[in-house]
Amino acid sequence: SYVLTQPPSVSVAPGKTARIACAGKIIGSKSVHWYQQKPGQAPVLVIYYDSDRPSGIPERFSGSNSGNTATLTISRVEAGDEADYYCQLWDSYSSHYVFGSGTKVTVL
């Protein structure tokens, strides 16, 4: 089955840029979606179809996808961005949805 690999943690200072990688075999040929989850809360969609932003999500959140890596970028990081982030895609070969293992973003 398709595997998505994320780093367990990323640390970033306020005002700086955080980049969260999501690695998968030829992931650039698939559509990747990203979710933010804060403790005790349900996940929230922050990026869909690689780089589209749902209404209400700040422009500081952006996404890209090419080759074997998709990336979620958070610019001008704020304390409120501290959360777990998950990448996800639909694997048509197995007819399964797949999540990455998640990345904990810590704001220093």
Next chain:
Amino acid sequence: EVKLVESGGGLVKPGGSLRLSCAASGFTFSSYTMNWVRQAPGKGLEWVSSISSSSTYIYYADSVKGRFTISRDYAKNSLYLQMNNLRDEDTAVYYCVREPSEYFQDWGQGTLVTVSS
């Protein structure tokens, strides 16, 4: 406003059964694929099952195939997950999720299922 409200969680012994429900409102229920996604305590997200808008296409994660059954009732705008032969590793918060197309747009608050003797 889209609203997804799960119910039916609780404590059950290994080998037991449980039926989760999800009441949907604020959108045309018959137009969307619906999913169940779970999260074990302290762990990541795991997709469980999906049912297409017309119930034509139904998919399950390998970990639950043959034990769980997803269904929907259009008259009641409700989604269900029948869980049989439950195992310790099925312990998790189960989320009801609306899917426009390959991504999970709206999530319920979840219902906790605990499998323990």
